[in-house]
Amino acid sequence: MGKNLLLKLSILLLILGFGLHNPVYAATSPGEDLKKADVSIDQAIDFASKGDLSNAQKAYDQFNKTWIQIEDGIKGDSATAYREIESNMGQVVYAFTLKKQDQVLLALQDLKAVNEKFVNGGYPKEAGFKKEDISLDDFILILQQTKKEVKEQNQAQALEGIKKASSSWLSVEGVVVAQSASVYSDSERDLVSIQAMLAANPPNYRLANKTIDSMINYLTPLAEKSSYTYWDAAMILIREGLEALLVVIALMSFVKKSGEGKGRGWIWTGVLSGLGVSVILAVIVKFVISSGAFGNNNALIAGWTGVFAAAMLMYMSYWLHSQSNIADWNRYIREKSQTALSTGKLISLGILAFLAVFREGTETVLFYIGMASQIKLQSLLIGFLIGAAILGILAYLMVFVGLKLSLRPFFMVSSLIVFYLCVKFAGMGIHSLQLSGLIQTTNSESIPSIEFFALYPSWESTIPQIILVLVAVIIVLSKRLKNKKTVVENNTNTESRKLS
Known part of the structure; x- marks a missing residue:
């Protein structure tokens, strides 16, 4: 168990290392x-x-x-x-x-x-810019x-x-x-x-x-507000943790339905490594460099993480939707009966869990650092525990309800949740890259600002979201046409056998 966990952590952290490496001027x-x-x-x-x-x-x-x-x-x-x-x-x-x-x-x-x-x-000689x-x-x-x-x-x-x-x-x-x-x-x-x-x-x-x-x-x-309560601290964790929780719960429920134990191990590895790297990064920002100096780098990290997570969520949403047909799901299980899920899919589950938790986890711990000087330590800890408890209850209810659903509703609901997060992560990711200055911004007053979907009034962030929705509509319509064609062919074959 220990060796496997260490190996999984190493793979995920290696992937992160390639993404965040930045050579330092000598x-x-x-x-x-x-x-x-x-x-x-x-x-x-x-x-x-x-x-x-x-x-x-x-x-x-x-x-x-x-x-x-x-x-x-x-x-x-x-x-x-x-x-x-x-x-x-x-x-x-x-x-x-x-x-x-x-x-x-x-x-x-x-x-x-x-x-x-x-x-x-x-x-x-004056160190006028303090940490x-x-x-x-x-x-x-x-x-x-x-x-x-x-x-x-x-x-x-x-x-x-x-x-x-x-x-x-x-x-x-x-x-x-x-x-x-x-x-x-x-x-x-x-x-x-x-x-x-x-x-x-x-x-x-x-x-x-x-x-x-x-x-x-x-x-x-x-x-004008000079101090915060435990409820302020709790709401930060609840707000930021909920989106990562939705991703992790969807993945957990999926591997539970498939009966694949190794998948859960990879997901937990992704969750723990995401939390660990988030905390380490926050400690570096707090004690090594100033938040201001880290500002653009944080936007870049959040941006690229959001974009990569959106791409993986899009694939996951498509895959979940494709399994909503019971016959397709049973055939998939038969094909994977010996090896369960492929190794590639197991790793991708861990990477997706890591990206979701890392993106939201980094934001959360940095938020806590920002308010730490204006809240009592006791209130901060109590708020954190309350937020974690509420997230735990929500997680239990989601898993319980999800497992009670039959296959078709389960996959349909899961694919909708994952696709919603895909659209939102895409908008948030591109917006963060705009905040860092990497991507330009073309404002448009005709585009509304809707926080729920991470819709911002700029064409650079909105167009990819529109494309994602159009692709999803095309996939759903093509699948329905294919199913109708299959039903017609089956009915024709049945009639032919009866006549013969």
Whole structure:
């Protein structure tokens, strides 16, 4: 048992390792790192002085990629230097959008001067950016500063501000979700929308300003709350755990119906490894790096996990629906009577359980970290236990009801639940990738925002959901036509035998 569990955990964690691996920049000292990165700025200045703005942009982009890898070192060495470098980088980005040689060259030279000042020790040593997470009041202040840049129509600074808000969101989302799930959903939607409005050509300053105003208005009342109860803590676990629970229960009920014991082992392995990795990741965020620094990475992890889980849920939903015919199910059981479920399917059950639990588990523990400073430890633990107890009762009822159902209703209900989660995970996954900036956002006022389905007013997240629904409809209709054709053929064969 121990060896098998260890082997299963190793396989699942290896898969995760390939997905999350990110090479770390080999740092020496912050000054030396920046000096090496400045080679790209020198190249950009050289190209810009010759009027070659295209290659100047490419050289600057290379500096920006390196900056992302070394900025924590500069930030830890001098908060003042970090702010000035970031500000000058914003000026460079803005100059490139204007496509004017003299402004690009001046902005690059100013950035070069600031970098050299840091390399030569011209800034005071001050760790102004602490590892402590920012408060919701601080987050609202970032929005207010961004609003000011939007009003003055400073595109580069406004974009920088909203990106800062997006990366800092992880620090405050636990405080928000503990009080209002709808405000939490609205905040994530609006952060993506504002960034798209400001990145548009031309930028939609009017709508961006209106949306930031709306965010400030609905977040401000939440910032006034200074402490939380055990019920706030319980609701976080119930809300976040329910979707993962639905996936796990559907998988468990399926292997119970099939009489395959090994499948349960893989599912439990996926659940435990998902919980374990979630806790480890949260501890790293809390004690090793700041939540703000982890913000985009968390969005990327949540995004890709959601997309992969949606793909697997789509297959699982199709497979469950295909077994709703009793004759098909009996034939499947006969075919697998010797080996039960194939090894590939067993592993996929574990991976799907892992993805569902890991995605929701990471969110849950990070939410708890966000509210930990504003709730008594006793209340937090009691809330967690109450939430776990309620989820346990729901799990028991789901399994009990599921096993009482006959085969056809069981598979039909299970396939509908799994397909619903498939659509929702797809929307949530793509939205998280938009939040990280990996996928662009095309807003549309004609698309409603429906939290239940993770439907957001952007074409990039909505179109894949529409495609999933259309594919499901086509599959259901084609299966019905096939069944009707089979019935007609069987009736024809029966009549032929009677006549003969």
